[in-house]
Amino acid sequence: NVEDIKIEVRAGVYEANEESTFGDIMSNSAVALSTARHSKEHNIIFFRHEMLEKALHDKGISNMFMDSLAKNEFKVYYQPKVDLRTNTLCGCEALSRWYAQRQILPSEFIPILESEGTIKNLDFYVLNVVCKNIRDWLNKGIEPVLISTNFSKLHLSDEHFEEHILSVLKKYEVEPKYLELELTELSDYQYYERLVRFVNTMKNAGLKISIDDFGTGFSSMSLIRNINPDIIKLDKSLIDNVAAGDDKKAKTDRVISRSIIQMAHELEIKVIAEGVETKKQADFLKENECFMAQGFLFDKALEHDEFEKRLINRKYEM
Numbered sequence: 001n002v003e004d005i006k007i008e009v010r011a012g013v014y015e016a017n018e019e020s021t022f023g024d025i026m027s028n029s030a031v032a033l034s035t036a037r038h039s040k041e042h043n044i045i046f047f048r049h050e051m052l053e054k055a056l057h058d059k060g061i062s063n064m065f066m067d068s069l070a071k072n073e074f075k076v077y078y079q080p081k082v083d084l085r086t087n088t089l090c091g092c093e094a095l096s097r098w099y100a101q102r103q104i105l106p107s108e109f110i111p112i113l114e115s116e117g118t119i120k121n122l123d124f125y126v127l128n129v130v131c132k133n134i135r136d137w138l139n140k141g142i143e144p145v146l147i148s149t150n151f152s153k154l155h156l157s158d159e160h161f162e163e164h165i166l167s168v169l170k171k172y173e174v175e176p177k178y179l180e181l182e183l184t185e186l187s188d189y190q191y192y193e194r195l196v197r198f199v200n201t202m203k204n205a206g207l208k209i210s211i212d213d214f215g216t217g218f219s220s221m222s223l224i225r226n227i228n229p230d231i232i233k234l235d236k237s238l239i240d241n242v243a244a245g246d247d248k249k250a251k252t253d254r255v256i257s258r259s260i261i262q263m264a265h266e267l268e269i270k271v272i273a274e275g276v277e278t279k280k281q282a283d284f285l286k287e288n289e290c291f292m293a294q295g296f297l298f299d300k301a302l303e304h305d306e307f308e309k310r311l312i313n314r315k316y317e318m
Helices: 023-039 049-070 106-116 117-138 154-155 162-173 192-204 220-227 248-266 279-287 304-313
Strands: 011-013 044-046 076-081 090-097 146-150 181-185 208-214 230-233 270-272 290-292
Touching: 011 023, 011 106, 011 270, 023 044, 023 049, 049 106, 049 117, 076 117, 076 304, 090 106, 090 290, 090 304, 106 117, 117 146, 117 154, 117 162, 117 304, 146 208, 154 192, 162 192, 192 220, 208 220, 230 248, 248 270
Parallel strands: 011 044, 090 146, 146 181, 181 208, 208 230, 230 270, 270 290
Antiparallel strands: 076 090, 076 290
């Protein structure tokens, strides 16, 4: 039998000159090749000096990470989720913030940790902090809300992923009803069998499953069919324009958002909109029966003590 085999080639090119040393040629072409491997647009990349600067910066972030994690230089913040019918707190998302010699933004470190796989260490660090906080609030007599924590698809290569999550809950004596596991939209993830097995195990254990950035990838419908999530998050890019007037893009985004919300209701899946920044956006969501939202209209991500105040007084004045 003859099978077709698809081979993709990536190349990094360094244009040497008379002053270039052998070390320059090897290191700079390697930097260009690394850039080509991560490029979604080009298979052949020519070296530029800013690539070397970025490579050195990324290496610095990578070298700092594990030490910073051990020193607890990562802090967990909570971004509230609001019930638009009652303007009350109904959940939150746990987010990591890195404070070393300076504040390092998530947009700066998340892609680096994702590319090298150490994002998995951060995910479990956040889960441990969240479970510890939940236990502390329960001990104080403060009832927590449903807290979502983010997990990279890279965890799915670990056959014991589910056991690791449940062991953290057991360690802090936290009931699964307080936790929601938020998966990225997974538009490029091909191995549904492992994903389905993970989701089923977690749901059977009593945890909620949500899909982040829903509506931005081609596999959104496949995910709905295969894993039956409890919650989907409307991507911010869809929400940005729903109240922006009558131009074509705004109309298109309104139609797409309405369709996703209606489909979710018929499938008995909850919908939350992220990135809600204006009252007009909130009004659009309420009109279309999407009653959960998060965004700067209500709150930025709050540090522990500020969020604890929100847990005690859950009402928002709108």
